[in-house]
Amino acid sequence: MRMTELQFRLIKENLRLLTSKPCFYKEKLQDIDIESIKTQEDFEKLPFTWKGDLREAYPLGLQAVPDEEIVRIHSSSGTTGTPIIIPYTQKDVDDWAKMFARCYEMAGITALDRIQITPGYGLWTAGIGFQLGAEHLGAMTIPMGPGNTDKQLRMMQDMKATVLCATSSYALLLAEEIAKRDMTDKVCLKKGVIGSERWGEKMRKRIAAELGVQLYDIYGLTEVYGPGIAMSCDYECGMHYWDDYVYFEIVDPKTGEVLPDGEIGELVITTLRKQGAPLIRYRTHDLTRFIPGDCPCGSRFPRIDTLIGRTDDMVKVKGVNIFPSQIEEMLKGVEEASSEYQFMLDHMNGKDVCTLFVEINKDVEPKAAAKVIQQEFKAKIGIMTNVKPVAIGDLPRSEKKSTRIFDNRY
Numbered sequence: 001m002r003m004t005e006l007q008f009r010l011i012k013e014n015l016r017l018l019t020s021k022p023c024f025y026k027e028k029l030q031d032i033d034i035e036s037i038k039t040q041e042d043f044e045k046l047p048f049t050w051k052g053d054l055r056e057a058y059p060l061g062l063q064a065v066p067d068e069e070i071v072r073i074h075s076s077s078g079t080t081g082t083p084i085i086i087p088y089t090q091k092d093v094d095d096w097a098k099m100f101a102r103c104y105e106m107a108g109i110t111a112l113d114r115i116q117i118t119p120g121y122g123l124w125t126a127g128i129g130f131q132l133g134a135e136h137l138g139a140m141t142i143p144m145g146p147g148n149t150d151k152q153l154r155m156m157q158d159m160k161a162t163v164l165c166a167t168s169s170y171a172l173l174l175a176e177e178i179a180k181r182d183m184t185d186k187v188c189l190k191k192g193v194i195g196s197e198r199w200g201e202k203m204r205k206r207i208a209a210e211l212g213v214q215l216y217d218i219y220g221l222t223e224v225y226g227p228g229i230a231m232s233c234d235y236e237c238g239m240h241y242w243d244d245y246v247y248f249e250i251v252d253p254k255t256g257e258v259l260p261d262g263e264i265g266e267l268v269i270t271t272l273r274k275q276g277a278p279l280i281r282y283r284t285h286d287l288t289r290f291i292p293g294d295c296p297c298g299s300r301f302p303r304i305d306t307l308i309g310r311t312d313d314m315v316k317v318k319g320v321n322i323f324p325s326q327i328e329e330m331l332k333g334v335e336e337a338s339s340e341y342q343f344m345l346d347h348m349n350g351k352d353v354c355t356l357f358v359e360i361n362k363d364v365e366p367k368a369a370a371k372v373i374q375q376e377f378k379a380k381i382g383i384m385t386n387v388k389p390v391a392i393g394d395l396p397r398s399e400k401k402s403t404r405i406f407d408n409r410y
Contacts, residue, residue: 001261001290001302003040007247010272011043011280018278023064024057025280044249044258048268049282054223055082062277063087070276075123076222086222087276093132095273099242100133100228106240106299107191107216107231109163111138114188116161118170119196120146125226126196130165133228139163146170149177153187160188168199168207172339173397175210189213195220195227200328203339217306223282224269230304238291238303245273248304249281250290253311261290266311267304285310287323315345315407317352320382324404327356330380336360336369340395343385347409354385359392 003011015034018025028047037043054062062085063070069089076084088096109115115134119126127145134141142159144152152174155161164171171194178184189211195218208215219239220227230241241248249268250259259265267286271278287310291303309323316322322343331337338359346353356377360369366389374387 001248001250003043003247004243007243007272008040008043011247011270012037014272014278015280018064018280021064024053024061025064025278028053029280046281048256049279051084051223051283051285054084058082059085060087064278065089065275073123074125074222074226084223089275092225092274092276095245096129096225096228097132097136099225099245100129101136102242103193103216103218103228103231104133104137104139104163106233106297107193107214108234109137109139109191109193113162113191114140114142114159115163115165116142116144116152116156116159118144118146118152118164118166118174119227125220125222129220129226129228130193149174153177153181153183156189157183157186162188162190163193164189164191164211164213165193165195167196167398168194168203169398171207171211171215172203175207176393176397179210184210184212187211191216193218200325200332200339202328202332202337206339219304219307221284221286223277223279223284224271225274229269232306233295233297233299235296237295238305240295240299240301240303243302246270247272248290248302250288250304251283253287259289261292264289264305264308285312287311313405315405317345317354318383322381322383322405326381327377327404330376331358331373333380334369334373334376336364336372338392340392341404342395343405345405345407345409352409354383355388356385357388357390357395359395360389362392364389 019029019034070087071090072088074086117127117130119130121127131141131143142155142161171192190213192213192215194215204215217232217239218227219230229246230239232239247270250265251268252259253266264287267284267288269282269284270280287308288304291305295303308325314321314323327343338361340359342357344355358373369389370387377385
């Protein structure tokens with residue numbers, strides 16, 4: 001993807017600013033002559049920023065403006081290691097709200113909609129980001145946060161919510177509860193905005209069918225504002241990203257080399273207008289690709305594909321690299337299987353043992369289903385696994401992100 005003149009100008013201005021005052025990037029880029037960066041290729045020689053860099057900057061080493069300009073902090077949702085603290089100026093908050101409102105508009109959501117927000121509030125960027133965008137759009141906001149499913153469903157029904165914002169895991173839980181309670185005709189949902197974790201086609205179809213809504217993918221990460229920097233449209237062919245606020249690259253996860261458009265690699269993000277904690281060439285670990293050409297929706301904003309996984313959620317078993325997306329793709333072709341699974345890896349008696357727990361559809365004979373799934377797993381992924389069929393609803397449902405691969409070998 002070629003850098004535009006505006007993007008290059010904003011990046012150069014940012015680099016000059018960041019290397020002219022005491023902050024994280026002045027030290028990181030101290031050996032680089034910023035004025036020697038004259039082309040996109042020169043920019044691509046700059047060092048990457050890693051999550052480890054951000055952790056080492058704890059608590060406020062990333063802050064690039066005076067204290068009096070910071071109005072808020074957020075922290076990454078990760079549960080391991082030192083937290084990553086991201087400070088925001090008022091302009092950062094306002095820009096984030098504008099981008100998020102664009103996401104809603106991309107989905108055809110208007111000020112007449114009623115938006116029920118179930119992601120968490122607090123240090124995490126999710127709930128408050130969904131709310132900022134809804135308020136900027138002028139829509140009625142129902143700021144529920146996660147959990148308390150009885151109250152969620154009552155508010156959804158009584159307030160006549162038309163849009164559900166959720167993780168895919170919680171959207172599935174709500175969809176199943178609505179069906180179980182025979183509430184389908186009592187809710188007014190039309191659209192679902194789903195973010196925070198990747199999800200397979202089978203899960204998407206289940207949620208859409210049970211809720212009777214059209215679903216949209218939203219993308220973002222705390223380090224780069226939060227959710228709201230990219231959004232799918234009605235045509236469900238990737239996610240449009242706001243290239244006037246963020247610059248995207250796709251690189252080879254191993255070599256760091258920039259890949260040609262259309263090739264799958266790791267997404268790297270540079271912020272163009274962020275003040276509180278700008279980022280230069282930040283490696284997200286998210287795997288995707290640029291989608292070339294124009295979108296049927298007519299938007300001028302470029303697209304990345306729906307995420308296929310993360311470089312750090314891959315597991316290696318018997319020499320085979322396995323991503324959750326591969327398991328989801330395999331299950332999509334198995335009629336007997338539902339969308340939910342857990343893949344367990346253990347090391348016993350000197351060898352790796354794989355077990356796939358899969359929810360199977362009603363009226364399906366478990367042994368026959370297990371045999372079909374085992375054969376498909378071997379054919380599509382390349383290794384044998386033990387398959388344990390379970391009934392729909394037996395695997396845990398989450399109000400946040402679901403863990404699907406458990407590596408217990410170490």
